[in-house]
Amino acid sequence: MAAISRSESPPGTERPRWRWEALRPTPRFRRQILRGLLVVLIFIGIVAGLALLFGISIIQYTLAGFVVGTIVVVAAIGLTLIYGIRGFANFAYGELMTLGAYVALFANLLLGASLPWGVVLAFGVLAAVGVLLEVLIFSRLEGRGPVPPIVASVGVSLIIQNGIRAVVGTGQWNFAVTAIQDIVIVPGLGIHPVRGITTLVVGVSFMLSVHIMLKYTNLGKAMRATADNLELAKATGIDTKRVTYAAWAVSCAFASTAGVLLGLGGVISPTTGFDVLLLVFAAVILGGIGSPYGAMLGGLVVGLSQEMSVPLLIWLGRPDVIGLEHATAYKVAIPFIIMIGVLLLRPWGIAGRQPAFGRRAFFVERLSRALSRKTTLAKKVKRDETGEGLVAIDTGLLTNIGFYVSVSIIFAVLALGFNIQWGYTGLFNAGVAGFFLIGAYVTAIAITLPAPPIVIAGIPVYPGHLGGYHLPFAAGALLAMFASGAAAALVALPTMRLRADYLAIATLAFAEIVRIFAINLESVTGGTIGIILIPRPVEFRPPDPFLNTAAIVGIGALILLVLLFVLQFIAESPWGRVLRAIREDEEATMALGKNAFRYKLQAFALGGALMGLAGSLFAVTLAYVEPTISFAPAVTFSVWVMVIVGGSGNNRGAILGAFLIYGLEFLSVQLKDFAPAALKDTIFYIRLIIVGVLLILLILFRPTGILPEKKRVLR
Amino acid sequence: MGDDSILAARDVRKAFGGIQAVDDCTLSVSKESVTGLIGPNGAGKSTLFNIIAGLYRPDGGEIWFDGTRIDGLPPYEIVRLGLTKTWQIPHELRNLTVLENLVLAAKGNAGEHLLNLFFRPYRVRRDERRWRARAREVLALTQLEGLANEHAKDLSGGQKKLLELARALMSDPPLVLLDEPVAGVNPTLAGNLMDLIERLRRGGTTFFLIEHDMNVVMNRCDRVIVMHQGRKIAEGPPGIVKADPVVIESYLGG
Numbered sequence: 008m009a010a011i012s013r014s015e016s017p018p019g020t021e022r023p024r025w026r027w028e029a030l031r032p033t034p035r036f037r038r039q040i041l042r043g044l045l046v047v048l049i050f051i052g053i054v055a056g057l058a059l060l061f062g063i064s065i066i067q068y069t070l071a072g073f074v075v076g077t078i079v080v081v082a083a084i085g086l087t088l089i090y091g092i093r094g095f096a097n098f099a100y101g102e103l104m105t106l107g108a109y110v111a112l113f114a115n116l117l118l119g120a121s122l123p124w125g126v127v128l129a130f131g132v133l134a135a136v137g138v139l140l141e142v143l144i145f146s147r148l149e150g151r152g153p154v155p156p157i158v159a160s161v162g163v164s165l166i167i168q169n170g171i172r173a174v175v176g177t178g179q180w181n182f183a184v185t186a187i188q189d190i191v192i193v194p195g196l197g198i199h200p201v202r203g204i205t206t207l208v209v210g211v212s213f214m215l216s217v218h219i220m221l222k223y224t225n226l227g228k229a230m231r232a233t234a235d236n237l238e239l240a241k242a243t244g245i246d247t248k249r250v251t252y253a254a255w256a257v258s259c260a261f262a263s264t265a266g267v268l269l270g271l272g273g274v275i276s277p278t279t280g281f282d283v284l285l286l287v288f289a290a291v292i293l294g295g296i297g298s299p300y301g302a303m304l305g306g307l308v309v310g311l312s313q314e315m316s317v318p319l320l321i322w323l324g325r326p327d328v329i330g331l332e333h334a335t336a337y338k339v340a341i342p343f344i345i346m347i348g349v350l351l352l353r354p355w356g357i358a359g360r361q362p363a364f365g366r367r368a369f370f371v372e373r374l375s376r377a378l379s380r381k382t383t384l385a386k387k388v389k390r391d392e393t394g395e396g397l398v399a400i401d402t403g404l405l406t407n408i409g410f411y412v413s414v415s416i417i418f419a420v421l422a423l424g425f426n427i428q429w430g431y432t433g434l435f436n437a438g439v440a441g442f443f444l445i446g447a448y449v450t451a452i453a454i455t456l457p458a459p460p461i462v463i464a465g466i467p468v469y470p471g472h473l474g475g476y477h478l479p480f481a482a483g484a485l486l487a488m489f490a491s492g493a494a495a496a497l498v499a500l501p502t503m504r505l506r507a508d509y510l511a512i513a514t515l516a517f518a519e520i521v522r523i524f525a526i527n528l529e530s531v532t533g534g535t536i537g538i539i540l541i542p543r544p545v546e547f548r549p550p551d552p553f554l555n556t557a558a559i560v561g562i563g564a565l566i567l568l569v570l571l572f573v574l575q576f577i578a579e580s581p582w583g584r585v586l587r588a589i590r591e592d593e594e595a596t597m598a599l600g601k602n603a604f605r606y607k608l609q610a611f612a613l614g615g616a617l618m619g620l621a622g623s624l625f626a627v628t629l630a631y632v633e634p635t636i637s638f639a640p641a642v643t644f645s646v647w648v649m650v651i652v653g654g655s656g657n658n659r660g661a662i663l664g665a666f667l668i669y670g671l672e673f674l675s676v677q678l679k680d681f682a683p684a685a686l687k688d689t690i691f692y693i694r695l696i697i698v699g700v701l702l703i704l705l706i707l708f709r710p711t712g713i714l715p716e717k718k719r720v721l722r
Numbered sequence: 723m724g725d726d727s728i729l730a731a732r733d734v735r736k737a738f739g740g741i742q743a744v745d746d747c748t749l750s751v752s753k754e755s756v757t758g759l760i761g762p763n764g765a766g767k768s769t770l771f772n773i774i775a776g777l778y779r780p781d782g783g784e785i786w787f788d789g790t791r792i793d794g795l796p797p798y799e800i801v802r803l804g805l806t807k808t809w810q811i812p813h814e815l816r817n818l819t820v821l822e823n824l825v826l827a828a829k830g831n832a833g834e835h836l837l838n839l840f841f842r843p844y845r846v847r848r849d850e851r852r853w854r855a856r857a858r859e860v861l862a863l864t865q866l867e868g869l870a871n872e873h874a875k876d877l878s879g880g881q882k883k884l885l886e887l888a889r890a891l892m893s894d895p896p897l898v899l900l901d902e903p904v905a906g907v908n909p910t911l912a913g914n915l916m917d918l919i920e921r922l923r924r925g926g927t928t929f930f931l932i933e934h935d936m937n938v939v940m941n942r943c944d945r946v947i948v949m950h951q952g953r954k955i956a957e958g959p960p961g962i963v964k965a966d967p968v969v970i971e972s973y974l975g976g
Binding site for chain 2: 576577580581582584585587588591592594595596597598599600601602603609716718719720721722
């Protein structure tokens with residue numbers, strides 16, 4: 008199965024072979040066939056066992072798993088190729104998939120071409136985009152480690168995603184293909200014969216063509232050699248530049264096809280690709296980073312495990328078992344949990360599982376349902392309480408500015424946390440939003456009054472939430488710091504000893520898992536509505552928006568000042584010096600007698616605790632928390648930009664960055680009223696595009712930020 | 723393995739993929755000696771050093787340092803026991819100053835513990851002052867005083883080598899492993915460096931060094947150990963080892 012992973016033929020041990028010899032059944036080949044058969048048999052055994060337990064419907068789920076898995080495989084192959092050759096996790100890959108789907112859609116709907124022609128067009132366009140990305144951005148980041156390209160790829164992803172929103176709009180689209188009746192084994196879970204079978208056929212042919220390319224063509228061999236050892240490949244006379252371009256072209260072309268397949272299975276929207284990106288990452292990690300064959304295995308495992316876990320989750324959801332709410336919604340979390348487990352046991356991959364689909368369907372459905380409910384309910388409750396809007400912000404400019412400052416302070420605290428982790432210690436946290444969320448919810452639960460479920464005319468409008476402990480704000484904030492800090496330590500534990508990009512992916516997955524729980528564990532979190540009526544630390548009666556905002560700003564500013572003082576003290580101490588040493592060279596730091604692992608854990612937990620504190624401030628500033636928008640991955644990306652713009656490794660820089668970048672957002676909100684009608688709806692997306700461009704430009708030309716890290720002159 | 727040995731390796735093995743880098747290697751280093759480790763490229767010298775320093779875990783065998791078994795210990799604990807190592811390719815902490823690089827090599831600096839910062843501020847300050855003074859001292863020894871507040875990344879190749887040595891000497895350890903200490907250092911400075919090592923040896927420090935410069939090995943080492951294909955093939959005073967036919971064969975016959 009793991010046929011040609013790079014590690015199997017160390018240089019020097021493989022004798023040169025004639026081309027035709029590869030076709031002869033060597034003992035190794037026979038062993039692989041046997042191993043493959045064994046795996047198939049075990050798999051059939053598992054399916055049969057599950058069928059006995061949960062009924063014959065498992066076959067339907069298995070088929071669905073294969074379809075989902077196939078799409079993930081196509082995407083994972085493309086992602087892993089670039090991972091292997093360029094050595095970084097391409098966070099823009101989701102958007103490249105989306106872009107492919109939109110190009111095909113454009114050909115399909117506007118040019119009137121049939122979908123296969125759309126696929127061909129998308130294939131070509133995306134291949135060109137890939138080469139362009141390498142030429143313009145990523146070739147300039149060579150040799151700067153795995154993180155700068157990740158940051159640049161997030162910039163690319165912001166530009167593409169919001170570019171699509173600005174140009175095409177946020178609507179959902181479908182390809183114009185004739186629908187044929189589903190084949191139904193279990194009612195409601197049909198496999199669409201055209202879409203399902205097309206997906207399988209395309210996926211299998213892609214896998215075969217990758218195999219042929221890697222094994223039998225000069226380009227493929229050159230790719231493997233380059234992925235294995237760039238310097239050696241160069242010295243051997245391989246044109247590694249050309250190989251890199253080819254890898255980008257193939258990778259992005261695969262992304263386009265994966266995007267089209269995603270569109271066939273569901274709808275096309277600006278987040279079509281991003282929604283499955285984590286699953287693709289999981290597949291890549293499960294199979295072993297940089298190994299196309301591992302990606303195939305990982306993708307299938309991901310798809311199958313996600314879909315096949317459904318009957319188990321349904322069973323868990325039964326009231327007589329544990330009565331898990333919205334049980335099947337958790338199928339998207341299972342792969343991440345498995346992935347983190349795999350990172351713990353076998354970080355080099357092999358064996359694991361993860362779901363790929365259904366998440367979007369689930370989100371869209373629940374979002375639209377919840378949004379309509381939420382607005383009515385929120386209004387109702389607010390009126391009951393005060394007769395005025397609780398969170399309604401006076402349009403007075405002063406209050407607006409107060410609001411801007413208070414949110415900037417929250418972002419500044421987040422940025423300080425990220426600065427400790429990344430700026431000082433070099434630990435890259437892609438799940439800032441998750442720790443932020445934990446802090447916000449822990450505080451909300453600790454300091455609110457009891458909130459029972461609300462049922463109006465027999466319709467449940469609010470599921471209630473855990474808590475109602477009505478603790479003072481300080482206690483809530485301390486609990487939040489503790490919870491987020493502990494969560495950070497827990498997530499870091501399995502990945503601390505690995506490369507920066509593993510930590511990035513694990514934390515990103517963690518943030519998504521946390522969010523899935525926040526949305527679905529209704530009796531604890533209030534579901535999509537969240538938790539409302541969070542008391543402010545200081546409340547003026549009758550409510551005065553200006554005074555309330557001023558009080559929040561005052562408390563926030565005080566906390567920020569104290570934080571800056573304390574952080575400056577500990578980060579510039581001998582302890583902080585060890586953190587910076589680890590950032591520069593972990594191995595050398597260990598050889599100087601420092602337990603690097605312990606320091607990294609401390610720094611990561613401290614950063615997590617600060618993010619929890621930020622969440623706590625957020626909860627009392629807005630007076631409500633909700634899981635869908637406030638804690639989306641975009642929050643994490645904003646914090647990165649803030650720290651990088653301000654100057655990583657410099658606490659004052661992190662704060663400055665937060666005020667500047669959030670200022671941009673604030674400005675875009677204020678400008679909306681003055682913007683020409685044509686721009687009104689797109690101004691938000693334009694802002695995010697600007698952030699993306701800024702991110703790329705900074706990482707390329709001024710990686711030290713506005714306030715660079717200072718040289719510490721010791722006396 | 724006489725009683726005067728400070729470091730002893732017994733049947734140490736380490737393989738990478740299919741390559742046996744260190745193969746049942748047994749050797750010992752006497753207290754207060756300057757012992758050279760030589761051998762052709764790929765003989766396993768640097769790998770052995772990395773195993774001794776705890777950076778690689780050996781596949782088998784034992785390593786004893788001053789009466790303590792150290793194989794399998796993490797590198798930072800081995801350093802705390804008093805065994806430091808320099809890198810063949812300098813691992814300077816690039817964006818830290820030279821002085822910071824040195825102070826980081828301090829042993830038991832109270833300020834490096836988070837809680838001490840708050841609960842033992844006096845000890846933190848005292849330790850930091852003491853170690854900075856020590857760092858100045860070592861800088862003077864290695865003739866790097868003028869560069870104290872430069873970023874380590876701005877040093878020349880030879881200066882980085884000196885920085886490596888300076889860091890290894892900071893905590894005044896009983897045993898120092900030097901991986902090619904004078905490669906890339908200009909001859910005058912290299913001579914001074916070897917004089918310094920000789921002075922420190924008389925002060926009680928043991929040096930175990932890998933070196934390709936035969937002048938250094940022949941003139942400065944008390945004993946020489948020769949490795950070839952992962953094993954020790956000869957050992958003895960430099961003059962005798964030099965004439966050993968097995969050694970000549972391994973160097974010339976490859």
